[in-house]
Amino acid sequence: MSRVAVIGAGYVGLTTAACLADLGNDVIVVDTNREKVAQLLRNHVPFYEPGLSELVERNTKAKRLTFTTSYEEAVPGAEYAIIAVSTPEGEGGEADLSFVESAAGSIADWMDGPLVVVNKSTVPPLTGDMVSRVIGQRNAKHKADVVSNPEFLREGSAIQDFMHPDRVVIGGHDRGAAEKVAKLYEPLQAHILITPNIYTAEMVKYASNAFLAARISFINEIARICERVDADAKLVAEGMGLDKRIGPSYLDVGIGYGGSCFPKDVKALAALAERFDYHPELLNAVMDINRDQRMLVIDKLRDCLEELDEKVVGLLGLAF
Ligand SMILES: NC(=O)c1ccc[n+]([C@@H]2O[C@H](COP(=O)([O-])OP(=O)(O)OC[C@H]3O[C@@H](n4cnc5c(N)ncnc54)[C@H](O)[C@@H]3O)[C@@H](O)[C@H]2O)c1
Incomplete structure (x- = not known):
């Protein structure tokens, strides 16, 4: 030992x-x-x-x-x-x-x-x-x-x-x-x-987190399209996830990714790419969609409640 x-x-x-x-x-x-x-x-x-x-x-x-x-x-x-x-x-x-x-x-x-x-x-x-x-x-x-x-x-x-x-x-x-x-x-x-080589192992971690974050932004974008054509985004995700090539994880429609790792790791990978003269278009889109997804919740609340001032909001599920 x-x-x-x-x-x-x-x-x-x-x-x-x-x-x-x-x-x-x-x-x-x-x-x-x-x-x-x-x-x-x-x-x-x-x-x-x-x-x-x-x-x-x-x-x-x-x-x-x-x-x-x-x-x-x-x-x-x-x-x-x-x-x-x-x-x-x-x-x-x-x-x-x-x-x-x-x-x-x-x-x-x-x-x-x-x-x-x-x-x-x-x-x-x-x-x-x-x-x-x-x-x-x-x-x-x-x-x-x-x-x-x-x-x-x-x-x-x-x-x-x-x-x-x-x-x-x-x-x-x-x-x-x-x-x-x-x-x-x-x-x-x-x-x-x-x-x-050591760089490959270092990169596997960033690539994995960025890919999982991309799945979340992808399904959130699909959900926005679903809303417009009256499709049920949760069932669309389920239908996609049953395909063995796709799988069900990280396809939950919601307010986007958060936590201690995804936001900083996707940003760091994008910053690294820029430092090496590559413009990471997909990573930037993943981050943009994620940022906007939070605002969608506010818009939906406004639709339901009209005025949000002085409303008491209950949140379910703040931790893992
Ligand atoms: N939390 C996760 O789920 C997770 C998963 C995979 C990878 N990571 C990565 O692992 C790393 C650590 O994450 P974490 O969540 O455990 O962080 P953390 O903030 O919970 O813990 C880091 C610890 O390091 C200590 N520390 C800082 N500088 C030190 C030093 N010079 N000498 C000794 N101790 C020092 C801090 O006091 C702290 O207790 C990060 O790079 C993170 O991105 C985190």
């Missing part, structure tokens, strides 16, 4: 850490948020995710999982350092990589031997090279192989998604390092796709 340092105790970091510990690894999680770490040390998971509290408690008790705010405690002796810090929307829609960069610097400061650095945060292609550069500049003594291993879990079914993934994507310039990361997932018996 391996010693793993997980950087970041958010949805992705904590789920990854608890699941890898449950698979028998020795896992230490480092997060710069003192309050979060204090809560975790008291066995309190600071957000709601079904089954996660029990998994954290079981593995903490078994001494396979621990938490700290100190890289000095987490990194020395680790075989893997898994970066799972936030990559929020930055200026101009590009991904803000400052947390990733800072995590890479701190890993470099404390690594005391060869290390496989696994990037699980959602980042644009070329970020792995930046992580390698930062580590190389700050620690010339030890070798770090950087590998991309994007995460596809969904909030609300994070543990199930981690333990039973449709696929695990791993990409690195160094095949041996990518295969070492694949070993962590061996017990899951999942389909593992190793891409021989």
Whole structure:
């Protein structure tokens, strides 16, 4: 079993850490948020995710999982350092990589031997090279192989998604390092796709999220056409989804996509394309339709209620 340092105790970091510990690894999680770490040390998971509290408690008790705010405690002796810090929307829609960069610097400061650095945060292609550069500049003594291993879990079914993934994507310039990361997932018996260059793995995540967002904008556009010709959009979606080539998921007509990932990831992919002189027409349309879809709800409410001032609105289903 391996010693793993997980950087970041958010949805992705904590789920990854608890699941890898449950698979028998020795896992230490480092997060710069003192309050979060204090809560975790008291066995309190600071957000709601079904089954996660029990998994954290079981593995903490078994001494396979621990938490700290100190890289000095987490990194020395680790075989893997898994970066799972936030990559929020930055200026101009590009991904803000400052947390990733800072995590890479701190890993470099404390690594005391060869290390496989696994990037699980959602980042644009070329970020792995930046992580390698930062580590190389700050620690010339030890070798770090950087590998991309994007995460596809969904909030609300994070543990199930981690333990039973449709696929695990791993990409690195160094095949041996990518295969070492694949070993962590061996017990899951999942389909593992190793891409021989790191940029491909980084891109799979953005392409997947953009495609799912595109399906949502597509069905919302179809719904608007349906309204005009008196067709039932929900049944149209059902009829489409029964086609094996299409499938039923992400074809729900509604107020558009939201949450912590799709909006920022589609924007970041579009910004990346522009940076490389490509005008992403489809991605822009996906975002435009999504923005307008919210206004459609307001228009519909106006149609029903005429005046919206001082009306009390009940909302059903605010979380996952
Ligand atoms: N939430 C999801 O459903 C999901 C799914 C797949 C991928 N992702 C991606 O995974 C990444 C993490 O997402 P999340 O939802 O877990 O984020 P999060 O905001 O819940 O957690 C990030 C954690 O990282 C910590 N952190 C920030 N900088 C740090 C540093 N330098 N050192 C140590 N800790 C640091 C923060 O304190 C926070 O606890 C993002 O790139 C996100 O896009 C998220």
